[in-house]
Amino acid sequence: MSKLLMFLSVFLLFSAPASAQHQHTNHGTTTTEPGAAAKYFTDVELVDQDGKKVRFYSDVLKGKTVVVNAFFTTCTSVCPPMNRNMEKIQEALGDRVGKDVFFVSLTVDPTVDTPARLKEYAKKFHAGPGWMFLTGKKENLDWALYKLGQYVENKDDHKTIFIIGNEPTGLWKKAFGMANVAELLQIVESVVNDKGEATKTK
Amino acid sequence: MNIRILVLFSAFLLLSGVAAYAQLANRGLTAGERRGKAIYLRGESASGKEIKAMIGDLDVPASTVTCAGCHGLRGEGKTEGGVTAGNLQWANMLKPYGHTHPNGRKHGPFDEKLFALSLVHGTDPSGNQLAVAMPRYQISPEDLADLVAYLKRIETDRDPGLTEETITIGTILPKTGPLAEIGTAMKDVLTAYFANVNDKGGIYNRRIELKTIDAGADAAATAANVKTQIENGEMFAIVSGLTAGAEKELAAVTQSAEIPFMGPVTLLPQTSAQEYRTLFYLLPGTSQQARALLKFAANKPELKKSRLAIVHSDKELALAAVAAIEDQARKNGWTSVTKKAFSSERFDATAIAGALKAEGAEAVFFLGASGEEAAFINAAAAASWTPHVFLLGAFTSRGLVNTVPLSFKDHVFLAFPTVPNDVTPAGLAELRALQEKYKLPSGHIASQLNAFAAAKIFTEGLKRAGRDLSREKLVTALEGLYEYDTGVTPSITFGPNRRVGAMGAYVLSIDPAKREFVSSGWVNNN
Numbered sequence: 001m002s003k004l005l006m007f008l009s010v011f012l013l014f015s016a017p018a019s020a021q022h023q024h025t026n027h028g029t030t031t032t033e034p035g036a037a038a039k040y041f042t043d044v045e046l047v048d049q050d051g052k053k054v055r056f057y058s059d060v061l062k063g064k065t066v067v068v069n070a071f072f073t074t075c076t077s078v079c080p081p082m083n084r085n086m087e088k089i090q091e092a093l094g095d096r097v098g099k100d101v102f103f104v105s106l107t108v109d110p111t112v113d114t115p116a117r118l119k120e121y122a123k124k125f126h127a128g129p130g131w132m133f134l135t136g137k138k139e140n141l142d143w144a145l146y147k148l149g150q151y152v153e154n155k156d157d158h159k160t161i162f163i164i165g166n167e168p169t170g171l172w173k174k175a176f177g178m179a180n181v182a183e184l185l186q187i188v189e190s191v192v193n194d195k196g197e198a199t200k201t202k
Numbered sequence: 203m204n205i206r207i208l209v210l211f212s213a214f215l216l217l218s219g220v221a222a223y224a225q226l227a228n229r230g231l232t233a234g235e236r237r238g239k240a241i242y243l244r245g246e247s248a249s250g251k252e253i254k255a256m257i258g259d260l261d262v263p264a265s266t267v268t269c270a271g272c273h274g275l276r277g278e279g280k281t282e283g284g285v286t287a288g289n290l291q292w293a294n295m296l297k298p299y300g301h302t303h304p305n306g307r308k309h310g311p312f313d314e315k316l317f318a319l320s321l322v323h324g325t326d327p328s329g330n331q332l333a334v335a336m337p338r339y340q341i342s343p344e345d346l347a348d349l350v351a352y353l354k355r356i357e358t359d360r361d362p363g364l365t366e367e368t369i370t371i372g373t374i375l376p377k378t379g380p381l382a383e384i385g386t387a388m389k390d391v392l393t394a395y396f397a398n399v400n401d402k403g404g405i406y407n408r409r410i411e412l413k414t415i416d417a418g419a420d421a422a423a424t425a426a427n428v429k430t431q432i433e434n435g436e437m438f439a440i441v442s443g444l445t446a447g448a449e450k451e452l453a454a455v456t457q458s459a460e461i462p463f464m465g466p467v468t469l470l471p472q473t474s475a476q477e478y479r480t481l482f483y484l485l486p487g488t489s490q491q492a493r494a495l496l497k498f499a500a501n502k503p504e505l506k507k508s509r510l511a512i513v514h515s516d517k518e519l520a521l522a523a524v525a526a527i528e529d530q531a532r533k534n535g536w537t538s539v540t541k542k543a544f545s546s547e548r549f550d551a552t553a554i555a556g557a558l559k560a561e562g563a564e565a566v567f568f569l570g571a572s573g574e575e576a577a578f579i580n581a582a583a584a585a586s587w588t589p590h591v592f593l594l595g596a597f598t599s600r601g602l603v604n605t606v607p608l609s610f611k612d613h614v615f616l617a618f619p620t621v622p623n624d625v626t627p628a629g630l631a632e633l634r635a636l637q638e639k640y641k642l643p644s645g646h647i648a649s650q651l652n653a654f655a656a657a658k659i660f661t662e663g664l665k666r667a668g669r670d671l672s673r674e675k676l677v678t679a680l681e682g683l684y685e686y687d688t689g690v691t692p693s694i695t696f697g698p699n700r701r702v703g704a705m706g707a708y709v710l711s712i713d714p715a716k717r718e719f720v721s722s723g724w725v726n727n728n
Contacts (some may be wrong), residue, residue, distance in 0.1 A: 070591035074698075078283040078335055080728075081257045088260070112698040117476060160283040178334055180258050 037167060044143050046106075046136035049118035049127075055142045059132055060132065061167045065101045065192045068163040070150040071179055072109035075122045078160050084175040085184065086162075087125045091165070092185055098130025100192050104144055108158045110135045167194035230436075230678040231352075231359065232714060237345075237674040238352025239359070242269045242277075247345045255337035259691070267337050269349075277356040285335045292354040300327070305601050314350055321346070359556040361673045362461075363438030369408050369664070369671070370436055372394075373653075374428060374443030374452075374466070376417040385444055387646040388653040389414055391441055391633075394640035395657040405661065406669035410548055413437065417444060425451035432459045439676065441465065444649075453478045462676050464663070465656025468725035469519055469596055475699045480677055484655055484691055484703045488594055489526035492567070492724040494618040495592050495709035496527050497528075500534040501564055505590060508564035509538045513554060513578070518571040527567050541595050546571055551581035559587040567592045579614065583607040590615070595710075601685075617707035621689055621721070625651065629689020655688040659703070662686065692724065 054060055069086065071079040080172040083105065090097050097103065107113040113121075118133040127133070135141065147152040152158050164187060165172040171194040175187045231239065231695040245264030247253050272287035274280050276607035283304055289295075295317065300310040309328035312320070316327040322630040324331060324338045333683035341349070352359075363370040373392055404410065415431050417424045419463055424447055424641040431437060432455070440617055441460040444593055445452055446468050453472035456463045463482045472489070473481040486494070507610050514520045524541065531539050542560065544554065549570065558566060562718035566589045568575050579591055588609050593602075595618040597704060633654055635643060644650075659680070664671065666679035683703070694703030706726040710719040 033493070049385065076284050077280070078272075080266060080271070081260065081262075081335065081337075082283075084260060084262065084266075095627075103406065114699055117699070120476060139385060156280070156282045158283050160285065176334075181260070 003031055003044065011086060019086050025103075029165050034069055037170065040155070042143070042170060043103075044136075044140040046134045046140055046144060047115055047124050049115055049133040051115040054134070056140075056147075060102075060104055060134070061165070065166045066104050066164070067101060067188060068104045068148055068150075068165070069161070070106050070108050070145060070148075070152075070158045072107050072155050072158065073113050073117050074109065075155075078178070085123050085144075085177060085179075085181060086131070087127075088181045090126075090131060092181065093188070096192075097128055101188060103131035104128070104134060105131070106134045106141060106150070108141075108145065108150075109155045110138045110141045164191045166191045166194045169194045171196070178196060210456060215614050231355065232237050234351040234408065235350075235355045235359075238348035238355075238396075239348070241341075241345055241349045242352050242356070243275070243551050244268055244270075247342070248348065249342065251342070251659065253345060255342040256340075257337045258334065262337075264339055264341075265336075272335070274590060275428035275672065276359075278355060285333055287336075290353055291357040292350075293357065295353075310657060317350065317353075318346055321349075329658065335561050348667040361438055361671075362432075363436040365408075367408055369405065369438050370411045370413065371615070371660075372413045372415050372428075372431055372437045372440045374415045374424065374440060374445050376444055377414070378416075379419070381417075382443055384646050384649045385417070387643065388442060388444065388649050390640070390642050391636070391650045391653040392657050394636045394642055395654060395661075398636060399661055401470075407663045408671075410661075410694055415440075415443075415450070418645070419681040421448035421451050425455050428452060429455050429459075432552060433463060433616050437461065438673065439464065439660070441660045442527075443467065444654045453481055456480055460673060462673055462680075464660045465652070469701055470522055473701050475701050478701065480673065481659050482659075482680055482703070484688075484694060486702055486704055486707055488523040488596060490592055490702055490705060490727060491596075491617040491707040492523040492569075493727050494527045495536065495567070495594070495615065496530040496536075497708060497727070498538065498617075498709045498722065499590065499592055499616065500531075500724045502590070505565050508536075508590075509562050510536055510540070510565045511558050511561065511563035511589075512539065512541045512565070512567045512569070513558070513568075514541070514543055515549075515571060515574075516543060517546070517571070520597070523567075523569050528572075533645055544570070546574075547624075549577075551577035552584070554578060555581040555585050555587060558589070559585055563589055565590045565592065569594060569597055572597060574608055575599070576602050579610060583609055593617070595619075602716050603712055603719060606712045608714050609638060610712070611714055612711060612714045615722070616712070616719075617725075618710060619704065621708050621710075623721075624691050626687075632689055651690045654692045655694075658688050659683070659686065659694060 001073060038057050041057040041061060043057045044055050046056055048054055070084060086103055086141045090103065092099060107118065115135060118135055122131065122133050142151055150159055160177040162175045162177045163172065164175060171191055173179050173187055173191055175184055204213055205606050223321045240248065241253065244251055245268045255262050255264045257265050257267065273290045279287050295312040298311055300308065302308045307330050307518055309326040309573060311329060312327055315551040321326055321339050321341065324336060326332060332524045340601050350610060373389065375389050376382050377385060386478065396412050397403065401408045418427050424445060441464045443466045447467045449468050449470045449472055457478050464482045469487045472478050472481060473489040510531060511526055513686045514524050542554065568578055568591055575593050582589060591614045595616045598616060647716045662682040666682065667675040681696050681698050683694055685695055687693050692704035696703060706724055706728060708724050709722040711722060713720050
């Protein structure tokens, strides 16, 4: 566990957006009206593995619990084991994926990673309907990655960190993408089950 | 010691070292090294048994987490995602003072036993745990011995056909049959082009040596001949070739051997960069040309929301174009598209024209054999019907320009992959100089130009790839070509997802009064 702790840091990325939201809440329940999170992430246009255009905030994050990572399809070293881990989590969560929690993999190499390539890659990892692979215009993708703390200058520098966030409550955690699946699952569950306590204004 | 002697002595040592390196680099791999290479690159054991890898508690075949994946094709090591995979070249592993890693981990030198421990148990020579991302492998002693044999050799291992002094390449041309003469013309140009490169010092001190592979009687023979050459002979890449009919077979052969193939002449390029990473084409095939033609049609205001008909024969070339036209029509938002197939034995121009007129077709893509398009246009004229007719230059007769009725002015459009104006004065001068220097005959100029362009782009790729050449580096260098001017073709652009250099087509219309072509310019597919 100590190894995991080294890599894992629980943090409140969006305490400001969350508190902004909580000013409109009643008895601890949360609202999903477009607030500071929408402003923070913005709605840049991205493209999924089916070639469908999606908006980063409205279509990908809004109202959802997400597990996000950054990768590229021609990566031969850390991406395959990292996405294999994602696949294992998908397997463990079964049909809750696409309902309680969504997976989002963003490419750091959009010029090479066309939707067709992403689709092929998704197949390799048996990605179900709740797992979205995103590409798009480089500047849009860079912006989305930047907002997630995953922007890198060189694709080989991409991170192996999963960002796990509950958009409605504003609780966001980070975990090492190649950690033990059971430990990763615990973290994902803790974010899925968050009731907004962690981010409540004191 | 006398300083001069010392200098001489160290120079001698250096030179003998260089010579030994060159000798090693030029030697082929031993059987054990070759087996080790298969393990290193693909995680495949010669025994046929699966090598298992464990990442954390994840248990996967070694073929999904190969050594080369993280440590590089040459064992040089690399950093990705904050994970540094070390340099595995044996000389580096054996450094007597050991290693200090960026994260502070320190250990002494490896030997074969310590290497085995690191691979199987995930510990370094000082007993420290390796990074989490490094899998532990369940590997047999035989496989381990092969792998070590290869790691001792990896630094000086080169791709096939590559030595310190030479780059051996092949070209695929018919030696007999109706196309033999064209084959000879192309071979002469290629031979001359590379002789000229060698004359000027070669590429980074390597001479290019060209072998000709016989295209054989049919597609199966072509594929078999190429396969044999790849397996027996040392061949770094294939440049140019007359390989029509064997497109799919050759794509499969070159893909499995991962051998670069630059510029085969064909109307049916296999363009999936994902599948056929090493396969590069210069000019658009029928389907790319058909797409360009449709994009051109879609931009004509008078054809907005018009009824589009595709009339086609049952030949493979025509069918490839039909699929492309349908797909592109969908992308361009064309809603009314009909298809009409005919077999060449029972082609009846009057009946087809009559039926399409009755349907109210306004734009007709006609994909038949040479001569049929003229019959169709004249049948339409006889029925006093004047649709816009779109044709692929490759399927039409030379005499078409003389037979188009006056009423079809600005109504007949053809796509061509290249036009005479692509040959610039500079490009022509370059070819002429070659022809003169090497006494080349001047016949079959179009094929000569094609071979010339392929040789030129290949040479440019080699220059950009650098002295530390590999097939991988050549492919990456070629992917970087952007609007490269060959002087004899449209400009050539490749990319990670692009394998056709000139992606689009020229569209020309026919002026029936003057009996000449009028250019509407180049239409880009992207």
